Amino acid sequence: MIWFFLLSGLFLGWSLGANDAANIFGTAVATRMVKFRLAALIAAVFVVLGAVISGAGATETLGHLGAVNAIAGSFTVALAAGLAVTWMTRLGMTVSTTQAIVGAIVGWNLFSGTPTDLSSLSTIVASWVVSPILAGAIAAILYFLTKLFLAKVNIHLLREDAYNRLALIVIGAFGAYSLGANNIANVMGVFVPATPFNSLHFGKLLMISGKQQLFLFGALAIGVGIYTYSHRVIKTVGNDLFKLTPVTAFIVVFSESLVLFLFASNTLHFWLLNHGLPAPPLIPLSSSQAVVGAILGLAVAKGARGIRFRVLGRIAASWVTVPIIAGVLSLLLLFFMKNLFEQQVVADTRYHLSEKVLTHLRQDGLPVDDLRSLNGESFSHPRELRQALRRTGQFDEMQMLAIFDAARVDTLGRDTVRVDESRLTAAQYRALARLQGRRYLYRWQLGEALARLTPAWEPKQADTPLKQQRRQELLSLVYRVSRVPPGNRSVNSHQEVAP
């Protein structure tokens, strides 16, 4: 059954491979600089590598937007996105799986009653606007640099051709890696909270997490898409969009790949932050729009007047229409999935508002007076909590999100020592060991208990972004490892235990 549910994600992956690989090798193949077979092989291999090695960053951001927590829900969300992409592509829109999946996730949030993280959403949408502009700027700069370089070095036409060929292959591989890293979130992101896979250990050195296995399958689907269908798309990308020479093709692909990489690489992200530089958020982008941006940047740099504003208009329109269509489709399909096929598209989640939750929320600066009437109440579905909150007070979406996060009952504390010791400092590990066997109802309680035991777990204002992110990641790991599966929770497990 699990495999059936993954099918929609694989379909989305296939369409990504068929469409987006063309953005990376389309120009190289169309200008006959690289043979299709070689391009497809390189693209497939590096998409898989990028997805498995660096796919986590952008996935995290999508996860913030909405954690689809039941596999049938993930199936439906991915299906809605896939259908929206196929439909819009037929209408000739420059669409991306990214916009579709974001719309579909928001659709799931609406359906389930879970609040949408508006700050994540606005960051994502802003990145869509920024990415083609950034790609265009990079392309323009690269154009001038390449022109200057070629004028200086005077390479023989044949040698230039050979170097160019090599560069197209290398940059294509980099582009495919970046595409895999950046876009795997679209394909498999919604399945992450409901992943059916367990970690695989190969000796002491190699460990492939459940998430990475999921990414591997998604990436393989992308690879199949590249092999089976991208050839046709490549023909149109290479010839219709804009007449590119091999050198300008290189510039376009390089700019696009850089932008995808900037928005996907965890390593680069933290390196930039730690050096006090602005770092782009890790967000899945549209490679098609990055390519169009790069080509327009090139056109501006060449002083061409013939910029087709209709193309720009179509892109801007897709930022709005595609998510809306995917969102509506997602809502409709979820409704049918739940009521017609009787599948659980939203996992049962318990929320309990206790005095401690209210105190915690007040400490976070939330007005809790309106919540007093709900003190002691439990809810078994996000929609119930949302309705209760609506009745009691005026909470905006971000406040709702904070309340949902704080009130979610999780039962943590099983085997805290199972967390891989090598990833922790000694102090962090000792603190974990001391909590062994204790139970916590809420995630934030476990975090606070750890912070009380040692400053090593304590969030500090002065921490570098890297440190903050690391601590957050470790805490997520602790939550995951120590989470008591719903079936094993004793009747009294909702009684929280003070440390």
Next chain:
Amino acid sequence: MPLLFRKTQEMETMIDEYLDRVVQGGLLFKEGLRYYLDGDLAAFEDRLADIDALESESDTIRRRIESQLYTQTLIPESRGDVLGIIEHTDEVLNITAETLMVLSVESPEIPEALRQMIRELGEVSVTCMDELITTIRAYFRDVERVRDGTTRVLFYEKEADKIADRIKRKIFKDDSITGDLSRKLHLRDCVANIENISDTAEEVSDRLSIAAIKRTM
């Protein structure tokens, strides 16, 4: 790296060798014409034999270039231009060989009054040809210099035209050139043959101008 670019290196060398043959062809033509005008027919026939051998060598190289450019799918964007340029350059070489061959077969008697002018026409034509080859090399290595090169080719072609014009007028208008109309027409054809060298060079140069524009980013 060297292994990776071996084919490219081979092709570069082959194109250079081909262009070397064309330059040599020009020099042989100049020498051959000089010996013919000086009446040293043995030396003239030697040069004719040399230019014939050179032409067939260059044909072999040209065919190899053409087939390898296609089979190895090198320079896909500029392949058509490069092939066009090389084929038309070959025509220039062919004309030099043919012109000497016509002199050998038809043995026109060149009046003393025309000899210096014809020698001059031959020299200017060969200079035009040399400039063309330099420009072709620039197209491959330093495309910015193509414009200067084509300007020079054009200049020498015009010079050759003027000289040829003067010779033709002299053939038909000057009393010192004796003989019937058929002799005059024969002389005119010989001059037209030489003039054809720079005309064809100009055609190649026009192609080069366009190819160079396509090559600049």
